[in-house]
Amino acid sequence: MFCNQCEQTAKGSGCTKIGVCGKNDDLASLQDLLTHAMQGLSLVAVEGRKVGIVDNEIDRFALEAIFACLTNVDFDPQRFQQWISKAVSFRETLTTRVAAAGGKSEFDAKAASFTPGANLAALIAQGKELDFINSLDDNEDLRSLKQITLYGIRGLAAYSDHAAILGKENESIYTYIYQAMAEMTNTGQPLNELVGLALKCGETNLKAMELLDAGNTETYGHPTPTEVPLGAKAGKAILISGHDLRDLELLLQQTEGKGINIYTHGEMLPCHSYPELKKYSHFYGHFGTAWQNQAKEFPEFPGAILFTTNCIQKPAETYKDNVFTTGLVGWPGLVHIGSDKDFSPVIAKALELPGFTADSDKGSVLTGFARNTVLGVADKVIEAVKSKAIRHFFLVGGCDGAKPGRNYYTNFVEKVPQDCMVLTLACGKFRFFDKKLGDIGGIPRLLDVGQCNDAYSAIQIAVALAGAFECDVNDLPLSLVLSWYEQKAVVILLTLFSLGIKDIRLGPSLPAFISPNVLNVLVENFACKPVAETPEEDLATILG
Incomplete structure (x- = not known):
């Protein structure tokens, strides 16, 4: 191979x-x-x-x-x-x-x-x-x-x-x-x-x-800012992972009134902010962090687990019997829910398993800052920039992964000055999603735009701000510091290039499939560069 x-x-x-x-x-x-x-x-x-x-x-x-x-x-x-x-x-x-x-x-x-x-x-x-x-x-x-x-x-x-x-x-x-x-x-x-x-x-x-x-x-309404519990509620439980909102909706419908609470995992976290999904009372909270930690986290989940799109890893024997797949995601030996989307086997497994025996409070995180929400307070954002209350915006997002070097993104966000905002999206945010960064003029300094699927929202926010300031996106006080793992990140990077967006920092390492000459083309035309060895170096260069 x-x-x-x-x-x-x-x-x-x-x-x-x-x-x-x-x-x-x-x-x-x-x-x-x-x-x-x-x-x-x-x-x-x-x-x-x-x-x-x-x-x-x-x-x-x-x-x-x-x-x-x-x-x-x-x-x-x-x-x-x-x-x-x-x-x-x-x-x-x-x-x-x-x-x-x-x-x-x-x-x-x-x-x-x-x-x-x-x-x-x-x-x-x-x-x-x-x-x-x-x-x-x-x-x-x-x-x-x-x-x-x-x-x-x-x-x-x-x-x-x-x-x-x-x-x-x-x-x-x-x-x-x-x-x-x-x-x-x-x-x-x-x-x-x-x-x-x-x-x-x-x-x-x-x-x-x-x-x-x-x-x-x-289908589900525009996301609105929503506090999502990170703890648990006593009762039977199903954990849903992946990205698919339709699968989540069907699961919520089929579990309604059955005494089962639904928890999100990974990139499903932002689903809590959609009005037509959050209306279900048994749609409770979020469990775990990013995809690469499932082998450590899933043995601790006392219910059934459903994968809807990608990000599956080999299930350990300790929880393999509790895992189900649907859509394109699959693993040999697991029960796969077909196109009829009858989640009865998942529900039966959840009812069979013990579920959470007691309530637990592990705090909460705020999500739901997609384009409609952010642009709804654009006047406040613009005024804060003009008054220098906001000095700079950093979009720190992308894929997470297990390879060493990704602590750079945690350290970067922790070291962003207090007069700067951090926008994030995709599973890279789980390196810092629970950080309490405070606010600037009532606007949270850490804004979760959503899934990697919501990159369009981030682009529209940037385009709208550029329009408001009558400048090019590249002239905004905005820097993109991105992490990548798989091919969704590759096509998002190509989208940014096609829009002419420059000076993107990419890490933790550059793609192995980019030859030195092709890399030079990207550097010459888009000023794309790898993240520095330390966030202090990049922050000094950007804010210098």
């Missing part, structure tokens, strides 16, 4: 024996093979659109199949076998339809004629023989740009899938994904073309995140 798509990749270069995420050589081969099969389907889908053939069932499948290859989503080989078979089946039926409509139906690329092996062992062998990453291009820089785009597409597919679940889709997103996946079957393209393809991924993702924001807010 060779996989270097996440920040924790082995030795900072690539996992070659087993993934740091927990996937083995066989699963890595199946993911590569599914990506290869999706390239073949994309070649045909591009031609289909030229002759007016668009199939939404195939489009939705494409998002799911690409999303499934994102880090910490699905580890079940049987599901990848099904996805590979379905990708090739869709390719063949679509090819017939395109040919009948007079479109191109023959291609030189191997992906367009790929025939899957007869069984799982044969598929694994095909995936290993493929040597997918090295096959992208012999040129290191072109291969690097293709990887940036591929990983960006995986993040784009994730956000687009979240939005589509809520009924929000856009043809331009599917068109870009197919075109980009098809383009990566070619080799030797000019460097600037592949740079443009990567930036187009970020531009397309802005549309996807706008759709997701609309889906969330139109």
Whole structure:
């Protein structure tokens, strides 16, 4: 195997024996093979659109199949076998339809004629023989740009899938994904073309995140500032992790009146701030911190646990029987809740387990500072900046992870001067989410914008402030200090680049898939830089 798509990749270069995420050589081969099969389907889908053939069932499948290859989503080989078979089946039926409509139906690329092996062992062998990453291009820089785009597409597919679940889709997103996946079957393209393809991924993702924001807010209302308990209430319990608001809503509906309290984990924390979700009286509090701590935290949770999207790790034997999956997330041997979303097995397990035996008070955290809330007090913010009560804004957010070096972000927030504000989002905030930083003129100094899925909110806040001050976003007293782990973070970074946002600090380490020459392009065009060894160095430079 060779996989270097996440920040924790082995030795900072690539996992070659087993993934740091927990996937083995066989699963890595199946993911590569599914990506290869999706390239073949994309070649045909591009031609289909030229002759007016668009199939939404195939489009939705494409998002799911690409999303499934994102880090910490699905580890079940049987599901990848099904996805590979379905990708090739869709390719063949679509090819017939395109040919009948007079479109191109023959291609030189191997992906367009790929025939899957007869069984799982044969598929694994095909995936290993493929040597997918090295096959992208012999040129290191072109291969690097293709990887940036591929990983960006995986993040784009994730956000687009979240939005589509809520009924929000856009043809331009599917068109870009197919075109980009098809383009990566070619080799030797000019460097600037592949740079443009990567930036187009970020531009397309802005549309996807706008759709997701609309889906969330139109369905569940705009988030409002909400105190979320970190302790427990005596009674039966279910812990829900991941990102999916619709799954949470269905779980709340199905558990109403059953004496079960619902707790969030990880990126589900901001769900407490949505009016249509917080109305459920048994939607109680938040348990635990970020995804990488689940092996330490989950044995302490006395109820059932439901994963809705990504961020799953290998469940320990001590709590494995209590864990359920739904949607695209999966692990071999766990009970998976299918598309019918009947959470009866989860509920039964929760009722079987002891639950919390007594109330506990562990304080609370404040969430719900999405764009609608922040822009609602924009006049106060603007006046505070003009009066110099607020000197600077720091957006400190992104993915958390287990690799050493992430204490930088905790230390950074702790050392931000009292006349500065900190905005945060995604699971990186769990390094400091419970810090009591006080306020400036009644506005909390630490504002939780939401999930990584809510990056659109942060962008809209910045754009609105730039409009109010009649300046460019890059001229605002705003600095972005970001952490990354997986491919959602990659596509958000591409989105920021596509908007022309510069001087971003990224850490705790730079992506292994960015070649030195491509890194130079990013530095020269966007002044992107790694975080310094200490937060004091970066704060001195920024505020100097």
